[in-house]
Amino acid sequence: MMSHIVIAPVILPLLFGIVLLLLQKQPLLFQRVLSITSVVAQVVLAVGLLHRVSNGEILVYALGNWSPPFGIVLVADRLAAWMLIITALLSLCALLYAVRGTDAEGSHFHVLFQLQLFGLNGAFLTGDLFNLFVFFEILLLASYSLLLHGGGRLRTKAGLHFVVINLVGSTLFLFAVGTLYGILGTLNMADLAVKVAATPLEQVALVRVAGLLLFAVFALKAALLPLYLWLPAAYAHTTAPVAALFAIMTKVGAYSILRVYTLIFGEQAGPAADLIEAWLLPLALTTLVAGMLGAVASIRLRQQIAYLVMASVGSLLVAFGLNTSVGIAAGLYYLPHSTFAVAAFFLLADSIAKRRGEMNDKFDLGPTMAYQRLFGVLFFIVAVLVAGLPPLSGFVGKFLILQAALTHPALPWILGIVLITSLFALIALARSGSLMFYRAEPPQVSKLTTVTNTPVGLMPVMGELLSIIVLLSLCLILVVWAGPITDFTLATADQLLQPDTYVHAVLGSGAKY
Amino acid sequence: MEALISLIIGVLTTCGIYLTLRGRTFPVVLGLTFLSYAVNLFLLVMGRLTIARPPVITPGMTEYADPLPQALVLTAIVISFAMTAFVIVLSLKAHLELGNDHVDGKHKP
Numbered sequence: 026m027m028s029h030i031v032i033a034p035v036i037l038p039l040l041f042g043i044v045l046l047l048l049q050k051q052p053l054l055f056q057r058v059l060s061i062t063s064v065v066a067q068v069v070l071a072v073g074l075l076h077r078v079s080n081g082e083i084l085v086y087a088l089g090n091w092s093p094p095f096g097i098v099l100v101a102d103r104l105a106a107w108m109l110i111i112t113a114l115l116s117l118c119a120l121l122y123a124v125r126g127t128d129a130e131g132s133h134f135h136v137l138f139q140l141q142l143f144g145l146n147g148a149f150l151t152g153d154l155f156n157l158f159v160f161f162e163i164l165l166l167a168s169y170s171l172l173l174h175g176g177g178r179l180r181t182k183a184g185l186h187f188v189v190i191n192l193v194g195s196t197l198f199l200f201a202v203g204t205l206y207g208i209l210g211t212l213n214m215a216d217l218a219v220k221v222a223a224t225p226l227e228q229v230a231l232v233r234v235a236g237l238l239l240f241a242v243f244a245l246k247a248a249l250l251p252l253y254l255w256l257p258a259a260y261a262h263t264t265a266p267v268a269a270l271f272a273i274m275t276k277v278g279a280y281s282i283l284r285v286y287t288l289i290f291g292e293q294a295g296p297a298a299d300l301i302e303a304w305l306l307p308l309a310l311t312t313l314v315a316g317m318l319g320a321v322a323s324i325r326l327r328q329q330i331a332y333l334v335m336a337s338v339g340s341l342l343v344a345f346g347l348n349t350s351v352g353i354a355a356g357l358y359y360l361p362h363s364t365f366a367v368a369a370f371f372l373l374a375d376s377i378a379k380r381r382g383e384m385n386d387k388f389d390l391g392p393t394m395a396y397q398r399l400f401g402v403l404f405f406i407v408a409v410l411v412a413g414l415p416p417l418s419g420f421v422g423k424f425l426i427l428q429a430a431l432t433h434p435a436l437p438w439i440l441g442i443v444l445i446t447s448l449f450a451l452i453a454l455a456r457s458g459s460l461m462f463y464r465a466e467p468p469q470v471s472k473l474t475t476v477t478n479t480p481v482g483l484m485p486v487m488g489e490l491l492s493i494i495v496l497l498s499l500c501l502i503l504v505v506w507a508g509p510i511t512d513f514t515l516a517t518a519d520q521l522l523q524p525d526t527y528v529h530a531v532l533g534s535g536a537k538y
Numbered sequence: 539m540e541a542l543i544s545l546i547i548g549v550l551t552t553c554g555i556y557l558t559l560r561g562r563t564f565p566v567v568l569g570l571t572f573l574s575y576a577v578n579l580f581l582l583v584m585g586r587l588t589i590a591r592p593p594v595i596t597p598g599m600t601e602y603a604d605p606l607p608q609a610l611v612l613t614a615i616v617i618s619f620a621m622t623a624f625v626i627v628l629s630l631k632a633h634l635e636l637g638n639d640h641v642d643g644k645h646k647p
Contacts, residue, residue: 155610162617169624178635182643185563185632188625189641192570193558195621199577199614206607207584 031086042139060135071110083530094216100152103517122492123266130175141167183258201238215531247278260331265375269368306346313339317449326386337363353518355425369496408454418503550576563629574618
C-alpha cells in the first residue's frame with residue numbers, strides 16, 4: 026500500500042490551478058480565498074510529509090504502479106520534505122502580500138501562482154531525471170508569466186532575457202539527459218546511480234560530459250557566476266510578491282545540484298565520482314564576491330536585493346561545495362534563512378518604494394515617509410538578517426558554514442571571502458539604510474510626493490506588513506529552535522551522503538549497489 | 539546513416555547557436571527553434587537507429603527498437619512548441635513596448 030501523501034503536494038496545486046482557471050469569471054475575492062486555501066493545505070501537507078520522513082524513512086510513490094526503474098517515481102526523503110515546507114511557507118507569505126492588490130494588476134495571477142507551486146513541488150519530489158526536466162519547464166513557464174505580471178517596459182525587457190537564457194538552458198538539459206539515456210539506458214535517478222557506478226571505462230568520458238552539462242544547467246538556474254546575468258534585472262523589475270516567491274527559484278538549482286551530485290555522481294559513482302568538486306567551490310566563492318560587489322554598486326534597493334540573492338546562492342553553494350556532512354547540513358540550515366530573509370526584504374522594499382513617491386526605491390535623498398520609524402526598524406532587522414550579524418539566523422547560518430569549513434584545505438579562501446563579503450554586505454546595507462531613512466528630508470509641498478505621504482491608519486500598514494512579520498518570525502524560529510533544526514539538517518546530510526538507502530528504497534533492497 | 543544524422547544535428551546546433559547570439563529578437567527566436575530541432579533529433583537517435591524492429595514485445599522477435607526516446611521526444615516537442623509560441627508573443631510584446639526588436643531594447647541609429 027503506497028502512501029498517497031507523496032503525490033498530494035504535486036496534485037493539489039495543479040487541481041486548484043485548473044479550478045481557478047475555470048472560475049476566472051468569479052469575483053477576485055473568491056479566487057483569493059481559493060488560492061490561499063490551497064497554499065494553507067500545502068503547508069499542512071508539507072508538515073505531514075516532513076513528520077513522516079523525519080525518522081529517515083524514504084517514501085516512494087510509483088506513478089501508475091509501474092515498478093521502478095520502468096515507470097516514473099516520486100521520492101520523498103528528508104531533503105525533499107525540507108524543500109517542500111520551505112516552499113509552502115514562503116508561498117503563503119508571498120500570496121498574503123499579493124492579495125493586497127498585486128494580483129489585480131493582470132489576469133490569471135492565482136492560476137499561475139498555483140502552477141508555479143505545482144512545478145516547484147514536483148521538481149523537489151521527482152525521482153526521475155526527465156521528469157525533473159518536465160517540472161523545470163512547468164515552473165519556468167509559470168515563472169515567465171508571473172515575471173511579466175502587471176506589464177511594463179523594463180519588465181518586458183528583463184523577461185525576454187530571462188526566457189531566452191532559460192530556453193537555452195532547457196536545450197542543454199535535454200542534451201545532457203539524452204546523452205545519459207543513450208549510454209546508460211535509464212533516467213530513473215536511483216537506477217542512474219547504479220548504472221553510473223558501473224560505467225564501462227570507454228564511456229566514462231561521455232558520462233562525465235553529460236554530468237558536467239547538467240551542472241551547467243543547474244548552475245544557470247542557481248545563478249552561479251558566469252551564468253548569473255539574467256538574475257538582477259529579472260528580480261529587480263518584477264512585482265514584489267513574485268520576487269519574493271522567486272527567492273526559492275535559485276534554490277531549485279542548488280537543490281538539483283545537491284541531489285544529482287550526491288546521488289548520481291557522489292562518492293560511490295566509481296570513475297565518475299566527485300564530478301563537480303573541483304568546480305563548485307571556486308565558482309560559489311566567486312559568485313559570492315560578484316554578488317556582494319553588485320550589492321555595493323547598486324543604485325536601487327530592489328537591484329541591491331537581487332544581488333544579495335545571488336550572494337546568498339554563493340554562500341549556500343560554498344556550504345554544499347565543502348562536500349562533507351556538516352557542510353551540507355550548514356547549507357540546509359542557511360537555505361531557509363536566506364530564502365525567508367530575502368523574500369521579506371523584497372516585500373519590505375516594495376512597501377518602502379510605495380511610500381517614497383517618485384523617488385521609488387532609488388538610493389537618493391528622498392522625502393520622509395509615513396511610519397518612517399516602523400519601516401526603519403524593519404529595514405534594520407532585515408539588514409541584520411541578510412548581512413549575517415548576531416543574534417539572528419543569518420549569523421547562525423554563516424557561523425555553521427565557517428565551522429564546517431574549518432577542516433577544508435581551502436579554509437583561508439573560504440574564511441577570507443565569506444567574512445569580507447559579509448563586511449561588504451554591511452557597508453552596502455548601511456549606506457542604503459542611511460540614505461533612505463536618516464537623510465530623508467521632509468517632503469516639499471511643490472511636488473506631488475506629499476500625496477502618498479498623507480498618514481493613513483496603522484491597521485492597513487500592519488496588514489501590509491503581516492507577510493514580512495511572518496517571514497521574520499520564521500527566521501526567528503530558525504534561531505530559537507536552531508538545535509533541533511541543525512540536528513534535522515545533519516540527519517538530512519547524512520541521508521544524502523549514503524545514497525544506497527535511497528537506491529534500495531526505490532529499486533528494492535535486492536538492487537546491486 | 540549515423541554520420542549523416544550526426545552531421546544534421548551538428549549543423550542545426552551550429553546554426554542555432556549562431557542565431558541565438560544575434561542581436562535582434564527574430565533571429566534569436568529562430569535560433570532557439572533550431573536548437574530545439576537539434577535536441578529533438580538528438581533525443582530520438584539516442585534509442586539508436588534501427589529499421590523494421592517492433593517497439594513492443596512480439597512473439598518470435600529477438601531484436602527490439604527502444605520505444606522510450608520516442609516518448610521523450612514527444613514530450614520535448616510539445617514543450618519546445620509551447621515555449622516557442624510563448625517567446626514569439628513575448629518578442630512581439632517587446633517590439634511594441636520597446637519600439638524596436640533589439641534584445642537589449644536599445645535604439646541603434
